Amino acid sequence: MRLDVVTIFPEYLEPLNVSLVGKARARGSLDVHVHDLREWTYDRHNTVDDTPYGGGPGMVMKTEPWGEALDQALADGYEAGRSAPALVVPTPSGRPFTQELAVELSERPWLVFTPARYEGIDRRVIDEYATRMPVYEVSIGDYVLAGGEAAVLVVTEAVARLLPGVLGNAESHRDDSFAPGAMANLLEGPVYTKPPEWRGRGIPDVLLSGHHGKIARWRRDEALRRTTANRPDLIERCEASAFDKKDREMLSILGWEPEPGARFWRKAQDVEE
Ligand SMILES: C[S@@+](CC[C@H](N)C(=O)[O-])C[C@H]1O[C@@H](n2cnc3c(N)ncnc32)[C@H](O)[C@@H]1O
Numbered sequence: 001m002r003l004d005v006v007t008i009f010p011e012y013l014e015p016l017n018v019s020l021v022g023k024a025r026a027r028g029s030l031d032v033h034v035h036d037l038r039e040w041t042y043d044r045h046n047t048v049d050d051t052p053y054g055g056g057p058g059m060v061m062k063t064e065p066w067g068e069a070l071d072q073a074l075a076d077g078y079e080a081g082r083s084a085p086a087l088v089v090p091t092p093s094g095r096p097f098t099q100e101l102a103v104e105l106s107e108r109p110w111l112v113f114t115p116a117r118y119e120g121i122d123r124r125v126i127d128e129y130a131t132r133m134p135v136y137e138v139s140i141g142d143y144v145l146a147g148g149e150a151a152v153l154v155v156t157e158a159v160a161r162l163l164p165g166v167l168g169n170a171e172s173h174r175d176d177s178f179a180p181g182a183m184a185n186l187l188e189g190p191v192y193t194k195p196p197e198w199r200g201r202g203i204p205d206v207l208l209s210g211h212h213g214k215i216a217r218w219r220r221d222e223a224l225r226r227t228t229a230n231r232p233d234l235i236e237r238c239e240a241s242a243f244d245k246k247d248r249e250m251l252s253i254l255g256w257e258p259e260p261g262a263r264f265w266r267k268a269q270d271v272e273e
Contacts, residue, residue, distance in 0.1 A: 001163060002031045002082050002110040004073040005152055006066070008048055008117055010034045012149035021157055024166045033073065040068040049118050058119035066125045070112065077110060085110040086134045088155060089126055090148030094137035097155060099178035105136065105155065106162035113155070115148025185234050189222025221250045228254045228267075235265055 005013055013034045016022065024030040038046040049059035074085060086108045095101065105111060112133075114121060126135060140151045161167050173179065177188040192203040206218045224247060227234050235251070240262050243251065248265075251257075256265045 001029065001106075001108070001159075002033070002077055002080075003113065003156060004033045004035065004077060004085075004111070005113040005115065005149075006035045006037050006069045006073060007115050007147075007149055007152075008037045009147065009149055010036045012147075013152065015153055016156060020166060021160045024160050024163060027165070029163050029166055030160055033076070035069055035073055037065050037069050040065040040072070052119065060119050061116050061121040061125075063122045063125055066114065066121055067128065070114070070125070070129060073112060077112075082110045084108065084133075085112050086136060087126070087129050088113045088152075089121075089135060089137045090115050090140070090151035090155070091120060091137050092139050092142070092144050094139040097138045097140045097151075097158070099158070099176065101136070101138065102155070102158040103162060106159045111159070113148075113152045115152050117147045185238065186220075186223040186227045187231055187234070189219055189226050217246060220247065224250045225254060228256060232267065238264065240264060 007013065016032055016034070017025070021030065021032075025032055037048055041047055047062070048065050049061050052058065052060045070087075077085060086105070088105070088111050090113070114125075126137070129135060138151070138155060140154045145151065161173060167173060175188060178185060192207060196203055196208070204218065206214050209215065224235075228251070235256065240258055243265070248258075251265055255268045257268045258264070259266050
């Protein structure tokens with residue numbers, strides 16, 4: 001996969017040389033190109049922003065440097081034999097970044113990121129490239145960062161670990177929290193490693209039992225416990241058929257019950273209200 005990132009802070013993308021993403025680069029699974037947007041400015045101050053039309057606070061990133069930088073990054077990629085780029089635009093007003101979207105992006109051969117600063121990029125830039133390629137406007141959460149570079153790191157790391165051959169154990173992302181295809185979309189429960197006792201704390205006996213069925217059931221129950229506590233919305237979104245008999249027993253123990261018609265499960269007190 002090829003990644004291009006256009007930014008006014010190329011040094012902010014240094015972590016792309018470290019750990020899993022760094023190794024994926026070294027191994028050739030990821031071909032990363034970071035471009036300094038200011039290279040496409042021609043005034044003394046390397047200006048990339050201007051005042052917003054219609055007034056208001058803050059500055060807006062200008063069309064010209066972005067247009068030239070993206071044209072150049074795209075031309076370089078095509079020349080290197082790449083095809084089918086997609087533009088990834090980090091913005092708090094974008095579609096929430098989820099594991100499902102990470103999977104979708106991991107299937108694309110070439111991602112071009114446009115992390116902005118100030119109040120964002122003149123809209124015409126996004127509209128222009130949307131005529132040539134898919135555009136993903138992506139938010140990494142309901143908060144506002146000063147710039148999109150941290151969002152690029154987040155998206156890249158989530159995507160890179162899904163690429164073939166990047167994780168040591170290809171199975172490991174199948175059990176992740178939010179992994180698509182699970183019976184229900186649950187958070188992963190707690191995990192343990194050696195030693196078996198630490199500061200007087202042991203590990204659940206079942207994990208030492210060697211009984212795969214019981215271990216799988218325990219993991220599933222812990223996932224239900226954690227999901228009902230931290231992300232009840234995930235349970236509420238699941239059709240009742242996503243839960244097997246044992247799940248239903250566990251949900252009842254955790255204070256959940258089926259809605260009338262049994263299509264979804266809800267917290268018992270919500271049903272009474
Ligand atoms: C100060 S923010 C601009 C916020 C903009 N005024 C708004 O409210 O939508 C500057 C840049 O940081 C990035 N950014 C900030 N928060 C983000 C988030 N939650 N997800 C993705 N990118 C974000 C985007 O690239 C954004 O254009």
